[in-house]
Amino acid sequence: MKNYASKWIMQRLTAVILIPLTxxxxxxxxxxxxxxxxxxxxFFYSKINASLFFILIIAMLYHAKLGNETIVEDYVTSHNxxxxxxxxxxxxxxxxxxxxxxxxxxxISS
Amino acid sequence: xxxxxxxxxxNYKVSVLLYKMxxxxxxxxxxxxxxxxxxxxxxxxxxxxGICLSLGAILLxxxxxxxxxxxxxxxxxQNLSTLIxxxxxxxxxxxxxxxxxxxxxxxxxxxxxxxxxLSIVYKSGYVVIILSILSTIFVWISI
Numbered sequence: 001m002k003n004y005a006s007k008w009i010m011q012r013l014t015a016v017i018l019i020p021l022t023x024x025x026x027x028x029x030x031x032x033x034x035x036x037x038x039x040x041x042x043f044f045y046s047k048i049n050a051s052l053f054f055i056l057i058i059a060m061l062y063h064a065k066l067g068n069e070t071i072v073e074d075y076v077t078s079h080n081x082x083x084x085x086x087x088x089x090x091x092x093x094x095x096x097x098x099x100x101x102x103x104x105x106x107x108i109s110s
Numbered sequence: 111x112x113x114x115x116x117x118x119x120x121n122y123k124v125s126v127l128l129y130k131m132x133x134x135x136x137x138x139x140x141x142x143x144x145x146x147x148x149x150x151x152x153x154x155x156x157x158x159x160g161i162c163l164s165l166g167a168i169l170l171x172x173x174x175x176x177x178x179x180x181x182x183x184x185x186x187x188q189n190l191s192t193l194i195x196x197x198x199x200x201x202x203x204x205x206x207x208x209x210x211x212x213x214x215x216x217x218x219x220x221x222x223x224x225x226x227x228l229s230i231v232y233k234s235g236y237v238v239i240i241l242s243i244l245s246t247i248f249v250w251i252s253i
Contacts, residue, residue, distance in 0.1 A: 015218060016218065019215065022211055030252045037184050037185075041177060044177070092168060097171075106178045
């Protein structure tokens with residue numbers, strides 16, 4: 001039970017973090033839409049931009065993981081299918097998190 | 111077998127049955143049966159947009175990976191971005207983001223037990239729709 005309560009709180013916490021960051025990112029996307037490759041890369045050289053983007057993507061993926069798990073809990077009846085779907089969700093989330101982090105670090109260092 | 115042993119056996123059988131039942135529980139919200147109430151439609155759309163945005167989050171990480179891989183790989187994304195299909199996709203993505211964002215804020219208020227009077231629930235629902243359409247239009251005018 002404690003696990004579900006902490007998941008519920010984390011869902012709300014990531015949501016609150018995502019509210020300002022989404023507005024920020026949509027605003028940046030409007031600017032980024034006219035940039036070429038070097039300008040977009042330069043955008044991530046800024047420490048503030050890179051860290052805000054990092055927080056955004058990690059919070060987003062975690063929020064998505066929790067949300068999708070809740071949906072699976074509610075609609076999938078078969079025990080095995082539930083387990084499989086949840087593993088796929090976790091795998092995709094963690095894979096995206098790791099690859100994004102590596103990519104961001106690579107962009108910053110290059 | 112005495113009464114006590116019988117009782118233990120019965121309890122055991124019941125718990126085994128309950129354990130088996132827990133594997134195939136009924137579907138929780140019967141989407142096809144219930145009348146479509148506004149709040150239910152909002153909730154379903156919130157979950158549907160949530161699933162779409164999760165795929166969007168993965169696409170966002172693919173985008174950052176393409177940037178890291180270099181200009182040759184990034185040009186694949188740039189070629190794709192000139193298509194009108196991609197523009198429509200981005201427009202729908204913007205609408206989805208704003209709907210999920212504003213409706214999510216509405217749900218955060220509900221988590222604190224605020225704004226839960228039925229009239230306010232309906233009014234805030236319409237505000238969510240209007241705000242998400244206006245924000246999407248505003249973003250696409252700015253571009």
